[in-house]
Amino acid sequence: MAPRGKQPQKTAKPTGQSDSITKPKPQAPNWPPLTPLIPAEHLSLETRWPSLVLLVRNLFTSSLCKNYVSFLSSLPLTTTPGKPKRGQAARVNDRFQVEDPVFSKMLWEHSGLQYLVDSFEDPATFGGKVLGLNPNIRVYRYRPGQFFDLHYDESNKLEFGEVKVPAKTTWTLLIYLTACEGGETVFYPEPRRKGDKTPDPIVVEPETGMALLHKHGDDCLLHEGREVKSGEKWVLRSDLVVQR
Numbered sequence: 001m002a003p004r005g006k007q008p009q010k011t012a013k014p015t016g017q018s019d020s021i022t023k024p025k026p027q028a029p030n031w032p033p034l035t036p037l038i039p040a041e042h043l044s045l046e047t048r049w050p051s052l053v054l055l056v057r058n059l060f061t062s063s064l065c066k067n068y069v070s071f072l073s074s075l076p077l078t079t080t081p082g083k084p085k086r087g088q089a090a091r092v093n094d095r096f097q098v099e100d101p102v103f104s105k106m107l108w109e110h111s112g113l114q115y116l117v118d119s120f121e122d123p124a125t126f127g128g129k130v131l132g133l134n135p136n137i138r139v140y141r142y143r144p145g146q147f148f149d150l151h152y153d154e155s156n157k158l159e160f161g162e163v164k165v166p167a168k169t170t171w172t173l174l175i176y177l178t179a180c181e182g183g184e185t186v187f188y189p190e191p192r193r194k195g196d197k198t199p200d201p202i203v204v205e206p207e208t209g210m211a212l213l214h215k216h217g218d219d220c221l222l223h224e225g226r227e228v229k230s231g232e233k234w235v236l237r238s239d240l241v242v243q244r
């Protein structure tokens with residue numbers, strides 16, 4: 001059930017499929033190297049809500065985050081309209097989106113994510129054989145007053161890698177590059193059975209360098225990015241991709 005009487009929406013398809021005809025595709029940026037990093041064996045995939053929400057603290061070190069934020073500030077971010085298209089969640093933030101398989105591969109292999117996902121105690125959690133990260137990379141900047149309204153994230157089909165393996169996305173990946181006041185990512189779990197008490201919302205406060213993974217598609221929890229009150233919230237977004 002949607003909290004606070006709001007009508008949740010689905011997010012728009014993240015790939016540029018329909019946009020590609022009219023809008024020029026942005027060039028892959030010259031991403032800074034992913035260094036320094038903490039060795040993957042010193043990181044852990046923490047369960048925030050069983051089978052649905054996982055966290056990795058310090059996936060990015062604070063100096064890496066600082067470097068990224070200063071680099072990302074130079075990209076041509078565009079402000080999403082406050083008034084969404086029919087069927088889209090209202091979101092107001094500045095964003096940049098690019099299809100960059102080289103970067104998504106580097107992020108997957110070098111950040112420690114591949115190691116953590118591949119060694120997770122219950123591999124079935126990720127919904128199939130995990131191939132890597134969605135090359136569709138999104139950068140969000142939320143300034144005070146900006147937010148991402150209640151919605152569900154959809155699973156998307158894609159052809160993955162050079163050999164175009166049939167694949168689909170199963171989990172959303174958010175990497176917080178800054179901490180800020182407000183801007184929490186909040187999930188609204190539903191009662192397990194009819195008549196059960198509604199669980200408390202799961203409130204994830206952005207923490208510099210922390211990654212959040214949450215299941216999307218049919219099992220996606222209703223969620224939102226709350227309004228930023230002060231400071232800036234910077235996020236890198238991709239998705240886990242599994243074989244279809």
Ligand SMILES: O=C(O)CCC(=O)C(=O)O
Pocket residue numbers: 011140148153172174183184185186223224225226235237
């Ligand atoms: O920025 C956030 O906290 C949430 C972002 C989100 O829900 C999305 O990218 O689908």
Ligand SMILES: [Fe+2]
Pocket residue numbers: 011151152153172223
């Ligand atoms: Fe979302």
